[in-house]
Amino acid sequence: MKHIKNTISLSVLLLMFATFVQAQAWEIPDGEKSKTNPLELNAANSEKGFEVYQKNCKSCHGDVGAANFMPLVPPPTDLGSAAFKTANTDGEIFYKMTTGKGAMPSFKAVLSDDERWAVIAYLRAGDKTDATVDKNAKLSIVANPDDKSISASITTKDATGKEVKLVGADIEISIKRIFGNLTIGKGKTNATGAFSVNLPEDLPGDSLGKATIIVVAKRFKQEEKIEIDWATPSKHHDLTAQASIWGTSANAPWWIMLLYIGIAGSVWVVIIYIVLQILKIARLAKKNV
Amino acid sequence: MEDKKNKKTRRDFLKAGLAFGAGSLAGVGLFSTIDGVKAETGKLAKVLTADGKIMEVDTSHLKEFGKKTEQDLQKRGRKGIAGRKWTMVIDLSKCRNARMCMAACQSAHELKPEQHHINVLAMQDAEKTAPFFMPKPCQHCDNPPCTKVCPVDATFKRSDGIVLIDNERCIGCRFCIAACPYSARIFNWSEPKVAADDREYDVELNVPQKRGTVSKCLFSADQLRDEKMPYCASACPNGVYWFGDMNEDAVTNGTTKETVRFSELIKNNAGYTLLPELGTKPSVYYLPAKDRLFEFNLNGKTTLDNNEHV
Structure with a gap:
């Protein structure tokens, strides 16, 4: 009974709060x-x-x-x-x-x-x-390794059926990264019908310099990809490969290993030497009795 | 008689030496078993190969197709994802203490409400400075103090920058908790929320949790393996988290999925790391709480008390 009462009073309170907020x-x-x-x-x-x-x-x-x-x-x-x-x-x-x-x-x-x-x-x-999507529009990409540029253009057919390059069309050029595409250039095609960007020197591809370039012309619902292999190779610095004092002995610095083995070894040599000497004394004692 | 006695002593010494040697060998054998070298059972089992032949193999080599054994999980968990160097950027100007990151993290790693791999802290440096909320995961240091003090090699750094802990190896000494300057580690004092059943322990998820061992933020290493963003980053409704690969120089926002250059984001917003003077080289960067979207409000309080200033 008490439970029901509580529920009712709570819902009334909530209702009041809700109307208050809306009001x-x-x-x-x-x-x-x-x-x-x-x-x-x-x-x-x-x-x-x-x-x-x-x-x-x-x-x-x-x-x-x-x-x-x-x-x-x-x-x-x-x-x-x-x-x-x-x-x-x-x-x-x-x-x-x-x-x-x-x-x-x-x-x-x-x-x-x-x-x-x-x-x-x-x-x-x-x-x-x-409004209307130009069905004839076609996006094309040219990647030029010499000056590290990517150029995109949109061709369509004019009234006579002749192929023409569109001027002033919006184009976005991006590079594929692991969780999304990073925009490197965005703009309109120029008088010759091309829009081009230079891939920044400091923007790396993978370790071999490979990268995927994605070109989007949103208004024409066109998207094209191109693989390039002339991006700056990324430098991967493997922290676990270098000698370090972290946990594992696998890549401990050599001087630590040498020092440790040296010290532990010499301690053992001393112990064995002492034991042998004690045995020798015992043997001598028996011989002389 | 004396000679005989003397000889006996020497023989005893040799025997003792032999026993010691055998003991060490047995010890090595034992450790190699732990490391995953299983002894052959001598029993053969018939299996059908993909090209339809029936073959016989020792039962010790049998494993279910497609199923990752604990040893597989351990092996890949130790290595890390090749060529990556994960980084997180936390934008303090966007955080309003929604705590969705904490909820997502706790559900993924089967943590109790009081256990935090990531925690949102209310911060105020001094009386007159502005308070702000600060999510604090493990900083995944490039020079981690925690891994150096582990006596059993349970916690380790991977090639992709993640610091993980292997609960199967951890002996619960808590040296790493003491060594961590960011208080990023927790200890399982009691039985875990979800009991361990026949699930394989995944070192990249720390699940099932184990009583008497240490647990910590894993940068959602299991998600990253599937090229997905960490649990916390994708759960945030306010766009606080950026996550990405530093080798690619790009980070992606967990909420808006916008991708920007990591170096530019840090440069343009005066990004910083926590306690840089310790030389731990964290992989987590912070952007200051400037141009905020939300006013600071902690249960109605707009400023912290004097004794809460840090």
Whole structure:
């Protein structure tokens, strides 16, 4: 009976707490509410916003529109839902990100104004960025060992069916590392339709200088890989191979081994010598009796 | 008579010498058995090979296909993963004491709530300085004081930089606990949370835990073997942990999966190591608690008491 009482009172308390938390509305100054996004609603800003979102917002709010946010109380909203987007102006979202409240942290010190506006651009743009994917687009990579550069270009077919290289297409070039891809260059293809980066000299491949380069053209949904063998070989310093005083005798420094065996050996020699001398005395004693 | 007596003594001496020699040989034999050389049983068992032939082998050489024996696990656990040098970067500005890292670690290594391979500490250096939360795993030193004091070679450094402990060898002397300047090691005072059943002991997981032995953070060596990030790093909801291979000069964030250059991350954020004056050369780096995402809040307290300053 007592147990049931406890449960009921606890749930009532929790319910009260939950309503209290929900009832605490954001108080947003009018001046902030009417602010509009200074960034243009284009694919570039949206992509920038997407990157910021992935790094800073996703861990609590989940994927935009997927409603897979963290099960917290109060729940973090799905920022892609129509309800959220219609209920909040750009200025309101910006203010919330800037100041934070309760479990929502303030991003004032972490993200620049531009980055925060870019997230709003991403939220507002939604699926507009995936408008049409050019089916003819083809990504190609050229790796040049001489100047250690990687060059990528996108070819497509024009109205007459002729192959042309795209100018100004976004390309990201990265190198494969164990837990993810490290971006080494990001930009647009130039007038000749190529985007190239130099592999930094101090960025190592494996011990033989091999590495996998990954080139992504996100807007064309294209990804290509290329293996190179001219990266700087990584220097692996095997700490256990060198002579050390750590636990095992297998790689103890030779002078310690020599000293130890020498000392232990000479102690044994002395002991054996003494024992032999004692025996000799005993033998002599018997002989002389 | 006297001669005879004399001879007898000499013979006794020789006998004693022989017995000593035999004893040492037996001792060596015993140790070699421990090291994994099994004696042949003389019994033959029939086995079917992959190409359909029936063969006979000594039963001492039989082992189940695909199943790793304890000896296999020990052998690979001692060696480390070739060509790697693991490193962790802990960003203190992101930590808000969520303790998900600790929960993930304790569940993976079957630890009790009071046992920590990684612990989140509330830190404040002095009265006027800002308090912060500091997750503290084993620092996996490149010049480890703990491995040097182990009298039985139970704790060791691997080629990939990880410091491990073999609970099958550990005699529970706790010299390593005394030697570690980071208090990274724990002792199993009581029976472990999950009893040892017929599972093989994995030196890269320290599971099953064993009473009367020392246990410690393993950088999730079993996860790294599968090219997965450590338990703590992937459980963090706030992006505190970066983990990677220093030979590749890259670390990946456990939460956002973003990959950056290790050297640049340390350089741009003034990364540091704990107690560098001891010359232990830790593999764990810290980024100072600057531009924080969350205010310090420890059960409602926004600052620590005077006696808690370290």
